[in-house]
Amino acid sequence: MHDVDVVLPCLDEAAAIPGVLGAIPRGFRPLVVDNGSRDGSAEIAAAHGAVVVREPRRGYGAAVHAGLMAVEGEFVCFLDCDGSLDPAVLPTLVGLVRQGQADLAVGRRVPVSAKAWPWHARAGNALIARLLRRRGLPVHDIAPIRAARRTALLRLGIADRAFGYPLELLCKAAAAQWRVCELDVEYRPRASGTRSKVSGSVLGTIRAVRDMAGVLR
Template sequence: MNDVDVVLPCLDEARALPGVLAAMPLGFRPIVVDNGSSDGSAEVAEEHGAVVVREPRRGYGAAVQAGLTAATAEFVCFLDCDGSLDAGELPTMVALLRAGQADLVVGRRVPVTAAAWPWHARTGNALIAGLLRRRGIPVHDIAPVRAARRLDLLRLGVEDRAFGYPLELLCKAAEADWRVHELDVSYRPRAAGTKSKVSGSVLGTVRAVRDMAGVLW
């Protein structure tokens, strides 16, 4: 019986999806949330056995929340579907939840090559993570990979529907006295033909930092 759902926010990731879905661990059900793709991503996801949810409202947080709402499993993981992250690392994250060692497990990206994580994205991320640590939240990355219990996440009531979603999640988890555990995860160059909506450009990074700063303020 499946007790883990994996929410995959998606915007024009048709080229990466076959590989990402093929790497999904046994018992981990992929839920691809199509956020208005124009490249047939939703159809590719369906062809490769994923549950597809369509979320017309643009925004990372909107896609993530739509996937969380559609999930039914006890545990829910979140993973970008551009091929930069390894789904094979999700069982280790969920194991910490099962063992009662954490309430929220988040990834700390370790780039396998310098090209995997451009300087502007690393800089913006380090700035926000540093501010969080000053608030007592023990993270070094605002990474797009995390795992928690579904009902706990729903009760947390994260409201941001843009790039500030993962930051608000961490802040509210801290307010609720959740035990947050950070694990190193490998971070690879994205699949050919895909481009990050955040780190793919300086403008994307600035927008993400702006959204996250808004949450902190």
């Protein structure tokens, strides 16, 4: 019986899904939350053994929340579905929470090349992370990969349903005096044929930073 679910928000990630699901650690149940894909992502995910959750309301936060509501295990991980992050690090993150060393374990992206993380996305992330550190939260990334206990996350009552979701999570974790542990994780170029909704363009980055700035306000 599994006690860890992996929520993978997904919007048109057909090219990446087989590789991502194939790398999910044994005993971890993948939940692919389809956010309105038109490339057959949901069907491909189901064919590769994932539980598929459909969330018609567009937005990263909407997809993540839908996945969290479908989680059955005691622990939940969140991971981008584009192939940029290695699922093999998930047991380490969960282990920190399971062993009581952290309430929230997150990954700090370390790009393997400039192509993996465009300058505008790095700059936006650095700005927001700096503001978080001023609030006393010792993080350097907005945590696209993270692990926590399901019930604890639900108690935080995160309301954002757009790009501000991960930032609201960190802010509320800080307010609740959670122990947050940050580990370096390798950040690779996305799978061929996929494109980031945030870092794929300057406009996408600006939109994400706008949503996050609203959370901070």
